[in-house]
Amino acid sequence: MLAVLYPLVYIVSSSFSSPRAVVSGQVWLFPVEFSLRAYKSIFRSSQLMTGYYNTVVYTVFGTLINLAFTILMAYPLSVRQFYGRHLFMTLLMITMFFSGGLIPTYLLVKELNMLDTRWAMWLPGALSVFQVIVARTFFQSSIPQELAEAAQMDGCRDTRYLVSVVLPLSKPIIAVMTLMYAVGHWNAYFDALIYLRSEKLFPLQYVLRNLLILNAADPEMLANTAAKIRDQGFEQALKYALIVVASVPVLIMYPFVQKHFVKGVMIGSLKG
Amino acid sequence: MDNFAARGRFGVAERKKAKRRILCIAVALSGLLQFGLRRPRSRAAATATTVGRHDARRRAANGSRVIAPPKIRRHWELYLLILPPVLYLIIFKYVPMFGVQIAFKDFNVVQGIWGSPWAGLKHFEAxxxxxxxxxxxxxxxxxxxxxxxxxxxxxxxxxxxxxxxxxxxxxxxxxxxxxxxxxxxTVVMVSIVILMLTPHVGVVDRLYSLFGKDMTNFMGIPEYFKSIYVWSGVWQEMxxxxxxxxxxxxxxxxxxxxxxxxxxxxxxxxxxxxxxxxxxxxxxxxxxxxxxxxxxxxxxxxxxxxxxxxxxxxxxxxxxxxxxxxxxxxxxxxxxxxxxxxxxxxxxxxxxxxxxxxxxxxxxx
Incomplete structure (x- = not known):
């Protein structure tokens, strides 16, 4: 456990330390020469803030689309009397084992004129087969069949039943799915790499990649250190701060749903 | 905010075109389905939505599907519900599967996926x-x-x-x-790895020098790559x-x-x-x-x-x-x-x- 914890603590500490301390290797466990400079310059950078804004947009709407599609797919598949259920199931499973691959999908997105639009970030991954199966299993196993029969007796249609009986009963699984999909969107950079061209649309992770891994520092962010060009130490501290800023929202979110998601994974494992 | 506005302005005509194209594909595919690939479904949809009782009775007389039609009728809403995701699957998963044929073709943008000339197994051999x-x-x-x-x-x-x-x-x-x-x-993960392994500054390299080893550029040495990749993965996922x-x-x-x-x-x-x-x-x-x-x-x-x-x-x-x-x-x-x-x-x-x-x-x- 310590092995897992140490890098995390180290990153956080470094991000709060002064650049000089980071470079000279004084930081081992706790912050040295506490400083918030790195954070200040992050929040001044418009590139990063645009990235943040975009990521929030992608995450919120993307997750909503995901949820809608997953539930719409999973619910009918869970109804035993649904004629043609196996056909749809097969249709779904095939996509899990065989896919068109990168290039044909790219060509399709291009053909649909979705290149370099927000749609390219939302639609191609709108449905995860795994999540559908998890949701379906949940609907099947945790919602008593008698409810459906009773509702039918009262003249309740399927849609109404789904909205007013099934969904309220499925809060745990919906929480898990939301978390999974949201984390997926939050952390995704690959789709942006393929489909997006214009800087205005880049999500946070893509910006991060440019800054952290390709080492292309945002001039705006370093502007206030112009006097010390090639302020290597500051760049280092900046990177640590960036990492913290990018990961914190997700890490904050997850303890709240943790209780649920262990359950969700368990349901998924019943029929993987 | 102005992102959306800007896209809205340039995008209307474009998007209409895109929409029409999606529709075209959908129609073509549903045609294909009716043609026989997915018979039960298209039939089910037809019975459920438009044709109704007459058709059902006729089919019942046929003998093969005595029970099915009323079942379908009772749950027609389910078909409506499942329609969007199924369309999605067809468009975004099955259409690319047909697109795989370009592996056997010499694809060029002008002629498109269907029009490009066949090339046999050339690309595989290459x-x-x-x-x-x-x-x-x-x-x-x-x-x-x-x-x-x-x-x-x-x-x-x-x-x-x-x-x-x-x-x-x-x-x-x-x-x-x-x-x-x-x-x-992943991005953050990899940057953590890189930061920790940076010569001079990263923790690992400092540890190394504590034990009297030379400064090493871990990311630059091919022999280390696989281990770094694998063990950081273990750290992340265990x-x-x-x-x-x-x-x-x-x-x-x-x-x-x-x-x-x-x-x-x-x-x-x-x-x-x-x-x-x-x-x-x-x-x-x-x-x-x-x-x-x-x-x-x-x-x-x-x-x-x-x-x-x-x-x-x-x-x-x-x-x-x-x-x-x-x-x-x-x-x-x-x-x-x-x-x-x-x-x-x-x-x-x-x-x-x-x-x-x-x-x-x-x-x-």
């Missing part, structure tokens, strides 16, 4: 004969196997250990902390992967433990004779899935960790497909490489599943 072929395949397989061998037992051990902890709070906090890295994005085993352990019948206690079995005996056997089914299933994916090395992380210095050890199929295909605009060749990969995967999965069923009666299907 791939097999290319000097990169052996390197890429070897890297892919080695990285996969290494990940599997290193990464598979760790979550099991972690789960067994966690299962032995009786102190609730401590157990909870260990779980919290070990799950956390799973939620860190907690999360252990959840599934924890769940299996939680479902063990407590009576077994009590019996063991009565017999005076020490801890390790309990682990060996009760815990481990109860993990076997789920382990086999996960192993099958993993072996079926042996040729699929995740693109994202490798791509981010690549640099020109370690390329000889880090180029795998997926990154190669990306580079040749999208960066190099060599669509057909790259699709052929991707298709080759999918087919190998599929065959592997089926084969492994077959053997698992023979050997242990646990299998995917």
């Amino acid at each position: 791939f097999f004969q290319s000097p990169n072929f052996r390197l890429i395949i070897r890297n892919t397989i080695v990285i996969s196997f290494y990940s599997l061998v290193a990464g598979f037992p760790v979550p099991i051990l972690l789960a067994l250990a966690l299962n032995e902890i009786r102190n609730g709070l401590f157990k909870k906090s260990v779980q919290m902390i070990t799950y956390a890295p799973h939620f860190i994005s 907690g999360y992967a252990s959840i599934i085993y924890m769940a299996a352990l939680a479902s063990v019948d407590p009576a077994l433990y009590e019996a063991a206690k009565m017999d005076g079995a020490p801890r390790w005996r309990k682990i060996v004779h009760i815990d481990l056997p109860s993990l076997i089914p789920i382990t086999v299933i996960l192993l099958i899935l993993n072996l079926g994916n042996i040729m699929n090395v995740g693109f994202e992380k490798i791509f981010l960790m690549q640099n020109p210095l370690n390329l000889s050890s880090s180029e795998v199929i997926s990154t190669y497909v990306y580079k040749v295909g999208l960066v190099g605009a060599n669509f057909s060749f790259s699709t052929a490489v991707g298709l080759f990969n999918s087919v190998v995967n599929l065959v592997l999965l089926i084969a492994v599943n077959f053997f698992a069923r023979k050997a242990s009666e646990t299998s995917l299907w």
Whole structure:
């Protein structure tokens, strides 16, 4: 456990330390020469803030689309009397084992004129087969069949039943799915790499990649250190701060749903 | 805000076109479906929505589907509900599957997917004969196997250990902390790795120099690449992967433990004779899935960790497909490489599943 914890603590500490301390290797466990400079310059950078804004947009709407599609797919598949259920199931499973691959999908997105639009970030991954199966299993196993029969007796249609009986009963699984999909969107950079061209649309992770891994520092962010060009130490501290800023929202979110998601994974494992 | 506005302005005509095109594809496909591929569904939809009783009775007289039509009618809303995701599947998953044909063609943008001339197996041959072929395949397989061998037992051990902890709070906090890295994005993960391994500044290099070793540029040395990749992956995923085993352990019948206690079995005996056997089914299933994916090395992380210095050890199929295909605009060749990969995967999965069923009666299907 310590092995897992140490890098995390180290990153956080470094991000709060002064650049000089980071470079000279004084930081081992706790912050040295506490400083918030790195954070200040992050929040001044418009590139990063645009990235943040975009990521929030992608995450919120993307997750909503995901949820809608997953539930719409999973619910009918869970109804035993649904004629043609196996056909749809097969249709779904095939996509899990065989896919068109990168290039044909790219060509399709291009053909649909979705290149370099927000749609390219939302639609191609709108449905995860795994999540559908998890949701379906949940609907099947945790919602008593008698409810459906009773509702039918009262003249309740399927849609109404789904909205007013099934969904309220499925809060745990919906929480898990939301978390999974949201984390997926939050952390995704690959789709942006393929489909997006214009800087205005880049999500946070893509910006991060440019800054952290390709080492292309945002001039705006370093502007206030112009006097010390090639302020290597500051760049280092900046990177640590960036990492913290990018990961914190997700890490904050997850303890709240943790209780649920262990359950969700368990349901998924019943029929993987 | 003005992002949206700007897109709105330039996009209306474009999007209309796109919409029409989606519609076209959808119509064409539904035609195709009616043609016979997916007979029951189209028939069901027709009965359910428009044609109604007359048609149903006629079909009932036919004898083959006496029960089906009323069933369908009762649940017609379900078909409506499932329509959007099914359309989605068809458009975004099945259309690209037809697009795979460009692996056998000389694709060019002007003529499109259907119009481009056939090229036979040219691209496959080119791939097999290319000097990169052996390197890429070897890297892919080695990285996969290494990940599997290193990464598979760790979550099991972690789960067994966690299962032995009786102190609730401590157990909870260990779980919290070990799950956390799973939620860190690949980009951040890789930057952490790179930062920690940076010469002079990173922790690892400073540790090295403490022990009197020279400064090392870890990311630049091909021999280190695979280990860095694999062990950082283990670090990130072990907690999360252990959840599934924890769940299996939680479902063990407590009576077994009590019996063991009565017999005076020490801890390790309990682990060996009760815990481990109860993990076997789920382990086999996960192993099958993993072996079926042996040729699929995740693109994202490798791509981010690549640099020109370690390329000889880090180029795998997926990154190669990306580079040749999208960066190099060599669509057909790259699709052929991707298709080759999918087919190998599929065959592997089926084969492994077959053997698992023979050997242990646990299998995917």
